[in-house]
Amino acid sequence: MDLLKQKIEKDGVVLSDSVLKVDSFLNHQIDPVLMQAIGEEFAKRFKEDGITKILTIESSGIAPALMTAITLGTKVVFARKRKSLTLVNDLLTAKVYSFTKNETNEISVSNNFINENDRVLIIDDFLANGQAALGLLEIVEQANAKAVGIGIVIEKAFQEGGKLLRDKGIKVESLAQIELLENGVVTFKEEVTV
Amino acid sequence: MDLLKQKIEKDGVVLSDSVLKVDSFLNHQIDPVLMQAIGEEFAKRFKEDGITKILTIESSGIAPALMTAITLGTKVVFARKRKSLTLVNDLLTAKVYSFTKNETNEISVSNNFINENDRVLIIDDFLANGQAALGLLEIVEQANAKAVGIGIVIEKAFQEGGKLLRDKGIKVESLAQIELLENGVVTFKEEVTV
Numbered sequence: 254m255d256l257l258k259q260k261i262e263k264d265g266v267v268l269s270d271s272v273l274k275v276d277s278f279l280n281h282q283i284d285p286v287l288m289q290a291i292g293e294e295f296a297k298r299f300k301e302d303g304i305t306k307i308l309t310i311e312s313s314g315i316a317p318a319l320m321t322a323i324t325l326g327t328k329v330v331f332a333r334k335r336k337s338l339t340l341v342n343d344l345l346t347a348k349v350y351s352f353t354k355n356e357t358n359e360i361s362v363s364n365n366f367i368n369e370n371d372r373v374l375i376i377d378d379f380l381a382n383g384q385a386a387l388g389l390l391e392i393v394e395q396a397n398a399k400a401v402g403i404g405i406v407i408e409k410a411f412q413e414g415g416k417l418l419r420d421k422g423i424k425v426e427s428l429a430q431i432e433l434l435e436n437g438v439v440t441f442k443e444e445v446t447v
Numbered sequence: 448m449d450l451l452k453q454k455i456e457k458d459g460v461v462l463s464d465s466v467l468k469v470d471s472f473l474n475h476q477i478d479p480v481l482m483q484a485i486g487e488e489f490a491k492r493f494k495e496d497g498i499t500k501i502l503t504i505e506s507s508g509i510a511p512a513l514m515t516a517i518t519l520g521t522k523v524v525f526a527r528k529r530k531s532l533t534l535v536n537d538l539l540t541a542k543v544y545s546f547t548k549n550e551t552n553e554i555s556v557s558n559n560f561i562n563e564n565d566r567v568l569i570i571d572d573f574l575a576n577g578q579a580a581l582g583l584l585e586i587v588e589q590a591n592a593k594a595v596g597i598g599i600v601i602e603k604a605f606q607e608g609g610k611l612l613r614d615k616g617i618k619v620e621s622l623a624q625i626e627l628l629e630n631g632v633v634t635f636k637e638e639v640t641v
Contacts, residue, residue, distance in 0.1 A: 282560040283509075283523040285516045312505035312525065315477075316513050322479045329477040331506065366476040 254294050254428040257406070258441055260287055261429055267437045271381075271409070272353075279406060280313035280378055291428060292320025295376065295404040298426045299325070302401045304374045306330065306367060308389055310360060313378040317406055321376055330367060332360040332389060345395040349388035352381070360385075362392050371398035380405040380427060383414025390423075407431065410442045448488050448622040451600070452635055454481055455623055461631045465575075465603070466547075473600060474507035474572055485622060486514025489570065489598040492620045493519070496595045498568045500524065500561060502587065504554060504579055507572040511600055515570055524561060526554040526583060539589045541582035546575070554579075556586050563591035574599040574621060577608025584617075601625065604636045 266274040278284040295317065304325055309318035310332040322329045336344075336359075344361045351358065367373060375389045386403055393400040400423060408415050408427035411434075418425050430442040460468040472478040489511065498519055503512035504526040516523045529552075530538075538555045545552065561567065569583045580597055587594040594617060602609050602621035605628075612619050624636035 276557060277559065281524060281527070281557060283513060283516070283525070285513060285521075285523065288513065289517065312509060312527075315506060315509045319477060319479060319482065319510050319513065322477070323483065327479075329479065330475060331477070333475070333506075363470060363475060365471065 254291070256287060256290050257429050260284070261407070261431075261439055265439060267434045267439060270434050271412075273407070273409075273431065273434055273439065275407065279316075283316050288316050288320050291317050291406060292322075292324050294428055295321040295374075295426070296324035299374050299402050299404065299424075302374070302424070303372050304401060306371045306398070307374050307376055308332065308362070308367065308393065309376045310334070310385055310389060314376055317378060317404075318376040321374070321404065325374075327374075328366075330362055332362045332392065334358045334360055336361060345392045347388035347391040347395075349384050351384065360388050360392070362396075364396060367393065367396035367398050369397035371396065372401045373398050374401055375403045376405075377403075378406045380408040380414045380418075380425075381412045383412075383417045386414065386418055390418075390421075402426065404428075409434075448485070450481060450484050451623050454478070455601070455625075455633055459633060461628045461633060464628050465606075467601070467603075467625065467628055467633065469601065473510075477510050482510050482514050485511050485600060486516075486518050488622055489515040489568075489620070490518035493568050493596050493598065493618075496568070496618070497566050498595060500565045500592070501568050501570055502526065502556070502561065502583055503570045504528070504583060508570055511572060511598075512570040515568070515598065519568075521568075522560070524556055526556045526586065528552045528554055530555060539586045541585040541589075543578050543582035545578065554582050554586070556590075558590060561587065561590035561592050565590070565592035566595045567592050568595055569597045570599075571597075572600045574602040574608045574612075574619075575606045577606075577611045580608065580612055584612075584615075596620065598622075603628075 402424040405427040432442040433440040596618040599621040604624040626636040627634040
């Protein structure tokens with residue numbers, strides 16, 4: 254997705270060989286124009302998949318998931334990393350290990366909002382080691398729903414998450430795939446347009 | 448806002464005399480159609496106020512803030528409750544005490560995204576004791592920006608937050624004001640239409 258790649262090149266900050274900071278438009282400040290375009294792009298890529306529900310995880314997944322939901326005409330559910338006071342019963346939960354933070358969070362979703370008839374699209378801002386996406390997949394499975402696809406805004410293709418998920422046979426669509434972060438420069442993976 | 452009130456009456460669950468659960472459309476599952484209407488309503492109420500930036504707090508504030516930003520044509524910044532690994536320098540911070548959770552969180556915003564020229568609209572999903580809104584106001588002040596208004600989706604008018612904020616002379620717009628939660632029934636405050 255060209256608009257996104259241009260934005261990453263212009264405003265992304267390469268903090269190290271594994272960390273790209275995109276807090277000026279994606280995960281702290283949000284650029285609504287870009288976010289609308291992201292939602293429309295995800296919707297285009299999954300429009301034939303009969304999606305009935307979008308599942309994401311707080312906080313940075315909410316904006317792209319919501320914009321996709323608007324175009325696809327579905328509702329969004331976001332998994333919580335911390336339990337809500339009013340969200341206590343009938344929880345679907347999964348453990349998600351964060352390599353960067355070196356901690357495990359239990360994420361949770363009320364089972365009122367995903368059921369066995371749902372065809373679920375998982376959306377997240379980043380894909381690195383794939384732990385969050387795997388946790389969301391586990392929740393979809395617990396609900397006996399069908400995980401139809403995974404939409405990622407920025408995939409760090411040099412980490413193993415993408416391979417892990419694609420090896421499961423799941424359709425994974427990443428709007429920008431980063432091959433390398435080096436010397437402050439972002440190198441994108443060549444896109445294979447089908 | 449009638450659509451919102453109807454939704455609260457139909458799908459809100461009164462858990463106690465102080466807790467209203469709206470996780471089926473506002474703060475866990477999100478109804479995009481309602482959220483678009485909420486954004487348009489906030490935009491209408493603040494369209495003459497020269498807003499340049501919208502400030503909210505993760506996670507449930509993000510959706511209404513983003514939808515408002517799309518209509519007003521501004522960017523959104525969401526305050527974090529937990530520090531990000533890539534968000535470490537130049538932070539504006541405020542302490543926010545949660546009465547319901549009985550804990551204090553430090554919320555933070557990068558000072559790259561609010562400056563002294565900004566006219567800031569604060570958006571949040573709930574207003575009860577007003578602690579989150581006060582924390583966000585403190586952050587706006589630290590940035591030497593101007594807090595122009597506060598937009599709240601659901602105000603618990605029987606708690607003191609609304610009075611606290613309005614007594615500061617700030618324009619506070621709540622799309623649904625709840626006067627009473629009692630015996631499972633939601634009573635809305637009469638709206639004074641100006």
